[in-house]
Amino acid sequence: MVKRKKSEVKRVLVSACLLGIECNYKGKSKKSRCVLNLLKRRDVILIPICPEQLGGLPTPREAAEIVGGDGFDVLRGKARVFTKSGEDVTRYFIRGAKLVGKMAKLLKVKYAILKQRSPSCGCGQIYDGSFTGKVIEGYGVTAALLKKMEIRVISDEDFEDDFLEGC
Numbered sequence: 435m436v437k438r439k440k441s442e443v444k445r446v447l448v449s450a451c452l453l454g455i456e457c458n459y460k461g462k463s464k465k466s467r468c469v470l471n472l473l474k475r476r477d478v479i480l481i482p483i484c485p486e487q488l489g490g491l492p493t494p495r496e497a498a499e500i501v502g503g504d505g506f507d508v509l510r511g512k513a514r515v516f517t518k519s520g521e522d523v524t525r526y527f528i529r530g531a532k533l534v535g536k537m538a539k540l541l542k543v544k545y546a547i548l549k550q551r552s553p554s555c556g557c558g559q560i561y562d563g564s565f566t567g568k569v570i571e572g573y574g575v576t577a578a579l580l581k582k583m584e585i586r587v588i589s590d591e592d593f594e595d596d597f598l599e600g601c
Contacts, residue, residue, distance in 0.1 A: 444477060444545060445541050445542065445545070446479065446543070446545045446546065447481050447543050447545070447547070447548075447580070447585075448469060448472075448480045448481065448482055448483065448547050448548075449464075449482075449484070449547070449552070449555045449590065450482035450483055450484040450487075451463045452464060452465065452469045452470075452590050453465070453466075453469065453480065453482050454470070455482060455484070456493070457484040457486075457487055458493075458549075459486070459493075459494060459495050459496070459497050460494050461493050461494035464549060466590045466593070468594070469547055469590060481541065481543065483534050483537070484530075485531055485533070485534050485555065485575070485576040486498075486526065486527065486530055486554050487530070488529070488530040489525075489528070489529040489530025489533070490529060490530075491523065491526045491530075496519060496521070497517065498516060498517045498518075498523050499516065499518075499553055499560070499561045499562070499563045499565060500513055500514070500515050500553050500560055500563055500572070500574070500575070501563035502514060502563065504571075504572030504573050504574075504578065505531075505554075505556070505560070505572065505573040505575040505577055505578030506572075506573060508524060508575045508578070509531070509575065509578055509579060509582070515527045515553055515575065516563070518565050527553065527554055527575040527576075528575060530554060530575075530576060531554065531575045531576040531578075532579070534576050534579070535576075535579050535583060538585055539583070543585060544585060544586060545586050545587075545588075546577075546580050546585055546586070546587045546588070547587075547588055547590060548576070548577050548587055548588070548589060549589070549590055550589035550590055550591045550592075553574050553575065554574045554575055554576045554577070555574045556573055556574035556577055556589070557577050557587050557589035557592070558571060558573065558589060558592075559571065559572070559589070560574055
């Protein structure tokens with residue numbers, strides 16, 4: 435008799451707004467049909483996160499962007515996160531990222547699907563800090579921290595169901 439290897443359950447951090455939770459800065463969700471389809475899989479556990487809420491910011495909240503770099507630069511103290519009206523909210527973004535990092539470590543998470551262009555969750559693209567809608571290459575604060583932890587991050591826009599197949 436041949437024993438079959440039991441399929442490993444994959445724990446995946448997911449930007450809560452992608453699951454329909456109304457937590458983005460406008461108090462809205464950004465449902466992703468592709469991400470929601472993962473709820474049907476038995477080998478995947480989705481862990482919703484909103485780093486900005488975890489960091490202590492309210493919902494809704496004023497739009498914020500990273501000024502002077504990206505999330506890696508924020509974590510190094512070389513860039514800051516400001517609201518459109520000029521309030522420095524960097525500490526909330528760092529606090530939220532660190533809490534997500536603790537969750538990831540505790541739950542042994544290896545994967546994350548995050549909302550593109552967010553100052554927390556952006557994966558490869560963020561707004562440039564001018565509040566004009568201009569997009570640049572870079573990572574949000576939480577995405578940067580997760581990458582430093584060697585967690586595989588992908589944006590909701592680049593996500594395909596086979597993302598988890600080869601992992």
